[in-house]
Each structure stands twice: as structure tokens, then as C-alpha cells.
Amino acid sequence: MRLAGKVALVTGAGRGMGRRYALGLAKEGAVVAVNDLKADKAAETAKEIEAHGGKALALGADVSKKEDTERMVAEVMKGLGRVDILINNAGINPFILPAEKVTEEGWDRVINVNLKGVFLCSQAVFPVMKEQGGGRIINISSQAGLFGEQGLLPYSVSKAGVLSLTRVLAYEWSRYGIYVNAVAPGFIAGGMNEPILGKTELVSALAERVPLKRFADPEEVVSVVLFLCCEEAKYINGATIVVDGGMTGYPPKPILDLLGRR
Ligand code: NAP
Numbered sequence: 001m002r003l004a005g006k007v008a009l010v011t012g013a014g015r016g017m018g019r020r021y022a023l024g025l026a027k028e029g030a031v032v033a034v035n036d037l038k039a040d041k042a043a044e045t046a047k048e049i050e051a052h053g054g055k056a057l058a059l060g061a062d063v064s065k066k067e068d069t070e071r072m073v074a075e076v077m078k079g080l081g082r083v084d085i086l087i088n089n090a091g092i093n094p095f096i097l098p099a100e101k102v103t104e105e106g107w108d109r110v111i112n113v114n115l116k117g118v119f120l121c122s123q124a125v126f127p128v129m130k131e132q133g134g135g136r137i138i139n140i141s142s143q144a145g146l147f148g149e150q151g152l153l154p155y156s157v158s159k160a161g162v163l164s165l166t167r168v169l170a171y172e173w174s175r176y177g178i179y180v181n182a183v184a185p186g187f188i189a190g191g192m193n194e195p196i197l198g199k200t201e202l203v204s205a206l207a208e209r210v211p212l213k214r215f216a217d218p219e220e221v222v223s224v225v226l227f228l229c230c231e232e233a234k235y236i237n238g239a240t241i242v243v244d245g246g247m248t249g250y251p252p253k254p255i256l257d258l259l260g261r262r
Pocket of ligand 1: 011012013014015016017018035036037038041061062063064089090091092093113117140141142143184185186187188189190191192193
């Protein structure tokens, strides 16, 4: 119960990793505001938290829309009275394409959710955290944001942008007690990778790029995110914690080649 008395807001928590972060935060004693684009999916996670004896509030909001993010934070304040932790998790990776085939619409869609969404949600909680005298913001980036993944141009750019945004916010908001950090996971056996987990050849080829030769168990990423929310992590600020089994130490094998799309 390392987070008893805290209120956490998790974006994109109707399923995938966001749902797991929300459940993990609740297990540590936090009251959790569960956001998702689909309000009914957010409500499912909130119900699951409550079934385990926790307290949760479900919120439907599109993180890429300013008015939605402001309404979302206002609803958390009305329902729960404070926001101590924000996990900027909502993210999409809707296509794998060579750079020359990425459309303007595809670019905007990915950047708006993955990068602008992190900016808008952080800005929306800022006055609350400033008034409270502090808070923790954890931004979910990706190993793709560190070295750039072929076939994932807007996704890689958005996740690299999240790292830069993390450092700037940490610099600017530390004076208010707001610590901002990023987590850059590699391949997780869950969330947006669920559709490929049954494709054993592809999974093996991707895992071959990882020195540990396997995808991360989702809980191996959850534990790092929870740590960053806790007292023990209070000298970590503006940092990127890489949770990729050592993959960033290796030159990447192009996904486009692995998929035979070159
Ligand atoms: P996921 O299973 O696809 O879940 C993404 C969640 O975000 C969904 O609940 C989705 O809602 C929600 N979402 C999408 N657009 C939104 C919006 N505009 N506003 C609010 N919520 C929105 O993906 P995941 O694997 O859990 O990914 C979570 C985060 O981890 C992402 O930022 C991703 O880039 C990052 N990440 C994942 C991996 C991995 O291997 N899985 C690795 C590195 C980084 P809907 O249900 O309505 O679509």
C-alpha cells in the first residue's frame, strides 16, 4: 500500500497496459481515475478495481482534444478532490508503413494522440498539482522513441517527442514539486501486441532482437511505473527508464524486413 491516500489518473486505461497500470495503482492503495476514449471500457476497469475493494472513477475523454482533457480533470476534481499522479499512457500504433506511404491523416492521428495528448493532459493537471504543492507525471514512451523504428515513422517521432517533452516539463515544473519522468518499454507480451502474440514465427523474430530473447511480461513494466510513483523514486526527475530487455544496446533489425514488406 505504497500509494495509500493518493489519487491517480491513468489515460487509455480501458484495456491493455493502461488497465494494468490502473489495477496496479489501486493495489498500492491509490484511488484511480480511469480514462479511456470509450467510457464503457473505462467503466469496466473501474468496476474491476472496485470488485477488488478499491475506489475508482470512470471517465470517457479523448486525450487529443483540449476541451476533453480539461473536462476530464474537472471531473476528477469534482469526484475525487485531487490529482497526485498522472500516467500518460493512451497511445496508438495503427499502421506499419514505409515513410513515403504515410499519409497526412495518418501522421496527424498518431501525433495528436501520442504526443499532443501527453501535452494536453499534462497541461490540464498542472494547475491542480501546482496548487497541491506537487505531483508525479509518468509518460509512457517506447524504445521506438529512442532509436527510431523503421516502418513506424509517426509512432517513433511521437515517442521521441514524449521524451523531450518529459525533460522540458521536469525542468520547468520541478520548482512546484511536480516530477516528470518517462518509461520506454520494448516489446510487451500484451496491449497493442496482443494481435501478434499467436504468430509464433514473428514473435520469435522480434524477440531475437532482444538480448533477453523474450517479450516483457506486462507486470515487469507495471512494476517500474509504480516505482516511479512512489516515495523511493523521489530523486528521479526528467529521466527515461528503459524497460526493453537490453534491446536499445543493439542495432535494430528492421520491422519492414521481418514482415517481408520491403
Ligand atoms: P492498447 O492495448 O492498444 O491500449 C491503448 C489504450 O489507449 C486503449 O484503451 C485505447 O482506447 C486508448 N486510447 C487510444 N486513443 C485514445 C484517445 N485519443 N484518448 C483516450 N484513450 C485512447 O495499447 P498498449 O499496448 O496498452 O499501449 C499503452 C501505451 O504503451 C501506449 O502509449 C503505447 O505506445 C505504449 N507502449 C506499448 C508497448 C507494447 O509492447 N504494448 C511497447 C512500448 C510502448 P480504445 O479501446 O478506445 O482504442
